[in-house]
Amino acid sequence: MGAKEKSVFFCKSCGNESPKWFGKCPACGEWNTCVEEKVVESGKRRTENGERKTENFPLPICEISNAEELRIVLPFAELNRVLGGGLVLGSLVLVGGEPGIGKSTLLLQTALQLINKKVLYISGEESQTQIKMRADRIGIRNEQCLILTETDTKEILNHVKEVQPDIIVVDSIQTLSSPYVDATAGTVSQIRESAAEMNKIAKTYQVPVFLIGHITKDGSIAGPKILEHIVDTVLQFEGDRHYGFRILRTIKNRFGSASELGIFEMNATGLREVTNPSEFLLSQRDEEVSGIAIAATMEGQRPMLIETQALVSTAAYGTPQRSATGFDTRRMNMLLAVLEKRAGFRLNMKDVFLNIAGGIRSDDPALDLSVVAAVLSSNADIPIDSRYCFAAEVGLSGEIRAVTRIEARIAEADKLGFEKIFVSKYNAKGLNTQRFHIEVVPVATVYDLATELFG
Secondary structure, eight states, X not given: OOOOOEEEEEETTTOOEEXXXXXXXXXXXXXXXXXXXXXXXXXXXXXXXXXXOOOOOOOXXXXXXXXXXXXXXXXXXXXXXXXXXXXXXXXXXXXXXXXXXXHHXXXXXXXXXXXXXXXXXXXXXXXXXHHHHHHHHHTOOOTXXXXXXXXXXXXXXXXXXXXXXXXXXXXXXXXXXXXXXXXXXXXXXXXXXXXHHXXXXXXXXXXXXXXXXXXXXXXXXXXXXXXXXXXXXEEEEEOOTTSSEEEEEEEEETTSOSSOEEEEEEETTEEEEOSOTHHHHSOXXXXXXXXXXXXXXXXXXXXXXXXXXXXXXEOSSSSOOEEEESXXXXXXXXXXXXXXXXXXXOOTTEEEEEEEGGGOOOOOTTXXXXXXXXXXXXXXXXXXXXXXXXXXXXXXXXXXXXXXXXXXXXXXHHHTTXXXXXXXXXXXXXXXXXXXXXXXXXXXXXXXXXXXXXX
């Protein structure tokens, strides 16, 4: 007798299952995330006699070996960086990003450049001919890269057993469908079930699996939030399609740091690594312009110098506008309030626009000092010397606070030929400045910074 079909209501945010409709999810509290799906649990995977299928037993933690994970070194050093040093065997990696940003190109180019590894590239969106056309544009021939157009997870498992690949790429998880769930591909239950099956393949055969994921209009990965919990690593591929630069950011990583960043440039033949991010994050100018300050930031273990641009003008309609691109608007409003209260700058009737150059987004607290310097420069219409940079956090009382890894920031600014770096006086204590050619200027308050810059 066949299984009975039933209606189940899922939360798109967390994947919570409910027998009836809800406005507010009882699990995560989100509103208007309820979707109805027809589900048939066929029970094909259940054992007939209920016997144990695995030989796993509980072990004392002290008896478990802690051998280091085996990793595959990928041809892209930037991709290795965000993965924590390479691709761990048996790991499940989710790569999300906007349509057309280059997710498929990144993974196809990686597959084509892996000469000694057999890669199974599974596409549910494009035909084999379309993928071959992209490979021709990249200009790399590789007999070990196998293309499969399939969406049924059971058939994919059969092909994996037959081919025995070293790496699997799935484009995309939203196109897969499991025969164990009677629902349309792309629904919450299908994405959850398909991801669980791909995770089982990765762990059973010790084959790393890349999953490409679509994103929604608000920028989150489509499907239930549980998808991000199932996988070992979540990477976000972002950037402006009108510009050539792409940023690969780590959102979650069980095998490394979750704050690393990789930078690529898109061109006619695919993606190129950018080993020195400052080459595009710092703009080249013929003359000094007010409202521009350079920040020495850290992304994971990597120091970077990025350009902060501010524009301060009189509010045209009485109500001042506040806008920030690449920086938290609420934090910008806090810094403006500190400038007004602690340093006496009248900005309450001024429009303030802030931009982090290069399309990058950063939440490093060390950006605070460069934001304050750029705003003061634009307000006074006095340029800051392009050979000056800044690295410090600003507190609510107007004090300049210390930041981590200050020596790496100073060394990066020194390497790029900067002459002065403004830091917190608490960072300067015990700092050996003799080994740097750059002058380190300690400041204690926002008022001290304004005095140092503008007298």
